[in-house]
Amino acid sequence: MVRQLLVRILFVFASCSALSAYAQTQAGNLQISQPTVRTTSPGQMMSSAYLVIENKGATPDRLVSVSYSRAKEVQIHEMKMDGDKMMMRQMTALEIPANGSVELKSGGYHLMMLGLQEPIKEGDSVKMTLQFEKAGKVDISFQTKSMAGMKH
Numbered sequence: 001m002v003r004q005l006l007v008r009i010l011f012v013f014a015s016c017s018a019l020s021a022y023a024q025t026q027a028g029n030l031q032i033s034q035p036t037v038r039t040t041s042p043g044q045m046m047s048s049a050y051l052v053i054e055n056k057g058a059t060p061d062r063l064v065s066v067s068y069s070r071a072k073e074v075q076i077h078e079m080k081m082d083g084d085k086m087m088m089r090q091m092t093a094l095e096i097p098a099n100g101s102v103e104l105k106s107g108g109y110h111l112m113m114l115g116l117q118e119p120i121k122e123g124d125s126v127k128m129t130l131q132f133e134k135a136g137k138v139d140i141s142f143q144t145k146s147m148a149g150m151k152h
């Protein structure tokens with residue numbers, strides 16, 4: 001009896017930790033996963049954040065703005081090759097196609113955090129608010145990741 005209970009507790013614990021390793025947030029038709037933010041080096045006032053946004057709905061949605069209480073501004077950026085130069089461009093919105101997904105990752109679309117008021121350290125959880133045209137406001141906790149050696 002006790003042993004059975006213990007097994008059950010262990011099982012629940014195991015499924016909880018599995019969930020946190022693959023944190024997903026559901027908001028309307030959208031499913032948001034792998035929220036990651038880069039840790040900052042001393043004196044660095046900006047960072048970038050990444051995530052995957054999946055749209056299970058039959059209509060497109062748009063990410064229109066992002067806010068973080070400890071940053072002056074969070075912009076939606078796109079990285080693109082212009083000839084042989086890598087260029088970064090601010091976007092007014094990012095479309096999430098119907099029955100499709102958009103991955104924000106290093107070297108592609110990303111969230112650019114500007115004017116950070118405090119460093120982002122390993123182990124921090126950074127909570128940002130994403131504003132979608134249809135799905136509305138969604139709070140997401142980003143896990144920090146050191147990506148030393150990777151170019152913005």
Ligand SMILES: [Cu+2]
Pocket residue numbers: 048077078088110111112
């Ligand atoms: Cu950028």
